[in-house]
Amino acid sequence: MIDRPNLCPFDGEIYWIKGFYCPPEADRLFDDFYRTLDWQEEAVLIFGKACKVPRLMCWYGDPETIYRYSGVAHRPLPWTGELAAVKARIELCSGYAFNSVLANLYRDGRDSMGYHADNEKELGINPAIASLSLGDSRLFRLRHKKRRENLDIVLERGDLLVMAGTLQHHWLHALPKTRQVKHPRINLTFRRILPTSGR
Numbered sequence: 001m002i003d004r005p006n007l008c009p010f011d012g013e014i015y016w017i018k019g020f021y022c023p024p025e026a027d028r029l030f031d032d033f034y035r036t037l038d039w040q041e042e043a044v045l046i047f048g049k050a051c052k053v054p055r056l057m058c059w060y061g062d063p064e065t066i067y068r069y070s071g072v073a074h075r076p077l078p079w080t081g082e083l084a085a086v087k088a089r090i091e092l093c094s095g096y097a098f099n100s101v102l103a104n105l106y107r108d109g110r111d112s113m114g115y116h117a118d119n120e121k122e123l124g125i126n127p128a129i130a131s132l133s134l135g136d137s138r139l140f141r142l143r144h145k146k147r148r149e150n151l152d153i154v155l156e157r158g159d160l161l162v163m164a165g166t167l168q169h170h171w172l173h174a175l176p177k178t179r180q181v182k183h184p185r186i187n188l189t190f191r192r193i194l195p196t197s198g199r
């Protein structure tokens with residue numbers, strides 16, 4: 001359905017739709033989400049010690065989409081009109097259906113996300129995840145789990161990245177810290193949480 005080349009050389013699918021939203025529209029969305037989403041600071045237990053997650057997060061979706069992150073089950077907040085509109089546009093372009101979105105706010109280059117795969121069981125076997133970038137540009141880095149192979153993508157405001165196929169089994173991804181970035185970035189990752197009966 002996505003008429004773009006698969007950027008992933010093996011073991012998965014990555015599609016990059018640069019300028020999915022044009023700069024003025026991306027900036028308008030950034031301002032709206034920055035002001036109106038319910039940004040929270042989360043903490044995780046690392047060796048029994050509570051550590052702040054280096055970014056702000058929040059979770060929106062259909063009522064049944066309970067999602068576990070930072071070790072805690074999160075109930076979704078109801079869709080805002082703007083989030084629902086973005087979801088509809090991404091569904092139309094990608095051909096995938098989503099029922100929730102995890103929003104991340106990186107306040108500046110000191111905020112980050114470590115290497116991980118989005119492989120929680122509530123996402124199903126080969127999840128499609130659509131990630132919209134707003135605000136400042138950041139490096140998104142993929143690393144193959146077995147081979148010494150990295151794939152770097154600089155995500156700019158308005159870009160849409162879709163991860164699909166077997167990618168989450170074979171690759172990790174991260175948003176590394178950087179001294180160069182002084183401004184905030186918002187990332188919305190649209191996901192489909194399977195109903196409990198389907199797990």
Ligand SMILES: O=C(O)CCC(=O)C(=O)O
Pocket residue numbers: 102104113118131140173175187189
């Ligand atoms: O901020 C990004 O581009 C990545 C976010 C991500 O990997 C996630 O939310 O699982």
Ligand SMILES: [Fe+2]
Pocket residue numbers: 116117118173
């Ligand atoms: Fe992720």
